Amino acid sequence: MTTLSDATRTTSPTTTSPATATEAKDPHRSTARPRPRPRPQADGMAVASFILGLLGTLVLNILLGPCALVLGGLSLARGTTRRGRALLGITLGAADLLLLALLTTADGTLSWHIGG
Secondary structure, rough: OOHHHHHHOOOOOOOOHHHHHEEEEEEEEOOOOEEEOHHHHHHHHHHHHHHHHHHHOOOOOHHHHHHHHHHHHHHHHOOOHHHHHHHHHHHHHHHHHHHHHHHHHHHHOOOOOOOO
């Protein structure tokens, strides 16, 4: 009759590489680098920042400009993959506020008007 200790002694050990030896110790540990998780909220905020900044140049720049700035900054802070859109949103948001200042000083109004 064989005992458990005899059964483990009778099995012949195979040569293993150091990588497989560490995997045998900890099967949950991976030698590959972990992939960064996608950030759909940050990507959505970057796109929203761009759209709000673009719309703010036409209408409601007093409201949409600061929203574009905040959303663009938050998306960059959260690690968006759409970095260019977030930067464009921040730029357009700043342009909205600059346009607001120009309209206020030139006409004394807060909006566009076409005609005389």
